[in-house]
Amino acid sequence: MAHVEAVPSTHGLLAEFSTPGALLHAAERARLEGYRHVDAYSPYPMEELGEALGLRRSRVPLITxxxxxxxxxxxxxxxxxSQAIAYPMNVGGRPYHSWPYFIPVTFETTVLGAALACFVGMWALNRLPQPYHPVFNVSAFDRASCDRFFLCIEARDPKFERYATAKFLEGLHPVGVTEVAP
Amino acid sequence: MADIPAQYAPPADIDVPRSRALMVGLVGLVGCVIGFVVDRDHFFRAWLMAYLLFLGIALGSMGLLMIQHLSGGAWGVFRRVFEASSRTLPLLALLFLPIVLGMGRLYPWTHADLVQQDEVLRHKAIYLNTGFFLARTFVYFVGWILIAWTLTRWSRQQDEGDMGVNLKIQYLAGGGLVFYTFTATFAAIDWIMSINPHWYSTLFGFIFVGGHGISALSFTIVASTFLARRAPMNTILKPSHFHDLGKLSLAFVMLWAYFNFSQYMLVYAANLVEEIPYFITRINGGWQYLAVFLVVFQFAVPFALLLSRDLKRMPQRLIWVSAALLVVRYIDLFMLVAPEFDAASGANLHVLTGEHLSHVFVHWLDLAAPLAIGGLWLWMFFTQLAQRPLVAFADPSLREALETTGAH
Structure with missing residues (x-):
């Protein structure tokens, strides 16, 4: 097709917070404000963040x-x-279909199937591996794995409007707001 | 107690279940006394089974208390419930006395003439004899009570601001867990396995301890749901705390099934004359329906239900799974003990001469005994719970759990 999608000039706006509470509050406010393409970054998992962002439940448990x-x-x-059809063998007079013997293998393959599905499912749903992500363009983001908390409102959000969104984020008292290069 | 901070004081109406439990216990005790007079064999068997259920809650709680001291985590908000359960051990030592009185009826190896005629029992007599049995039982209880009392005394010193005990508690919890696992294994051999003195299984102690975990967690969920409906715990306990207990329940349900199945499969595979009678007894005479019941209701159904995250986070629903598990635990103990006894006379089948087939039965004392022991035990539990702040608020490792919304 000849149509070329317009490349947005920005990935979004990234607000930096110094406490987990401030990030939680900001995420809630962003959701209430009507933003839908919002992502949050913290140095450790925060259980409450998913709820604050209004994320739908993870499908990893079902896949597992x-x-x-x-x-x-x-x-x-x-x-x-193998035991009852292909290679039937009389072991100590037990029936070919001696189900207690089959349980350990069944248990192991259940764990194996669940673990593989969980691992692959989690990577696939997170779109991993992902060697490039725009937020790494912001130098302050280095501290996201250390002691800072970030909220990013992405440009693909229908409600995203560069000046209004920046103003909204400034109102949440962040350490700073940075525009993220795509 | 005057020195309990108001925000962690036990609810005012804690005396209601406490006195009701005592009443139920006394009514059950009257039933047991009547049973002792009219049907002594059934009385001792029923008493042993009911006793093992509540001992399992107390010991399991002590084990979980020690695990929590070692692992930390937000589920430490339940520490005082675990502590109150472990502090019922002196009462349980007292309630063991009827079992001592009934040794002659419960354990065939106490009969000198039987031992003389039996080559195997003659060789086992070095371990299975009355003196050594009583000495071991004494050591178990002294050890368990010492551990429970020391852990809870240090925890109280923590409340009073003594942070010097923090590390000591962890050392004792580590050593105490080893002591508990060993002694519980021997207790299972002494008190349950030796009912059928020819039979042995090396996994038996672990099945016993795994069952303690299910009993203790189920009881803690039920008791904590009671507390969570009242001040002050209604503001302290969060869904995430019950989620933790639910996850642990799931783990112990799987552990119990794993041990039990391993024992079954090994006995099935070896097919030895010393081991197989245990299962032959339990897959005939109507016991097979109880066996299937246990596989379904102590493993399959609770396993499937406890997988649900929503269920584990809703104490008002989780409590039903836990209450049902407590009932099933009793049926499990019934399955361990009762098939070795004669349905009509209540005598141990291994004492009777001639051919006696085991078949399924239930006796009115199987209801009276758990009411008696359960009532008295609950009374003791609530008495202990009322004496301390409901949360170990001074423990530095718990401060975070109390402050945040329950993340871990």
């Missing part, structure tokens, strides 16, 4: 559950097929 089910069914089927 499905992975576990598939792993378990696969493990049991493998045991059943």
């Amino acid at each position: 559950l499905i992975g576990g089910f598939l792993g378990g069914i696969g493990g049991y089927t493998l045991e059943y097929w």
Whole structure:
């Protein structure tokens, strides 16, 4: 197609806070203000942040559950097929389908399936690996893994308007507000 | 107590469940006395089973208390509930006396003539004899009570501002956990496994301890839901705290199932004459339905329910899973003990001469005994809970849990 999407001249506006409480408050205010494409960055996981940002529930648990089910069914089927159909052997007079023997393998493959699904699902949903992200263009962002808390309102947000949004962020008493190069 | 800060004082109506528990306990005790007179064999068996349920709550709580001291974490807000449960151990030592009286009926190895005729029991007599049994039991209780009392005394000193105990508590918790695991293993062998003195299983102690974890967590969830509906805990306990207890319950449900299945599979695989009778008894005579019941209701259903994050964060729903688990725990203990006894006479099957088949039964004393012991135990629990601030507020590792919204 000949149509070329217009490259936005900015990724968004990044506000820097010195306390987790201030970030939490800012995230809540941004959601109440109607912003939807907002992301927050903190040096450690903050459980309350997801709620403050109004994020929908993570789908990782469901993916893990499905992975576990598939792993378990696969493990049991493998045991059943090999022990009762492909290579039936009389071991101490036990029936070919001696289910107690199959449980350890079923358990292991359940854990394996769940763990793999969890890992892959988490990476996929987070769009990882991601070697480049615009927020790294802001030098102050180095402290996001140390002692600073950041809130970014992205330019793709329909409500984003460079001056009004910057003014809104300034009103939250941040340490500073920086424009993020795309 | 005058020195409890008002914001952590136990609720005023804590005396209501306390006196009700005492009343239930006394009514149950009357039933047990009648049972002792009219049906002594069933009385001792029922008393042992009910006793083991509440001992499991107390010991499990002591174990969790020590784990919490070592691991830290926001679930330390439940520390005073764990402490109150562990401080019921002196009462439990007293309630053990009927079991001492009933040793002759409960444990076949106390019969000298039986031991003489039996090669295996003759060799086991060096361990299974009345004197050594009583000495071991004495050591268990002295050790457990000393650990519970010292931990809670130091925790009280912390309340009074003595921070010198912080590290001592952790050392004792580490050593105490080792002592608890070893002694509980031997207690399980002495008090339960030796009912059938020919049988042995090396995993048995762990199944016993895993069950303690389920019992203690379930009781703590029920008791804490009671507290969370009243001041001051209604502002202190958050969904995230119950979430932690729910996650631990799930872990212990899985642990119990893991131990129990491992024991079953190893016995099934080896198929040895010394080991297999335990399961043959329990897959015949109607016990097989109870076995399936336990697999479904002490593992499959609570496992599936406790996977839900929402359930774990709602104490008003979680309490039902926990209360049901406590009932199922009792049925589990029933399954460990009762199949070794004769349905009609209540005598130990390994004492009776001739052919006696075990088949499923339930006796009215199986209700009276848990009412008696449970009532008295709850009375002691609430008495202990009322004597201290409801939160170990001075512990520096808990300060954060009390201040934040419950992140960990």
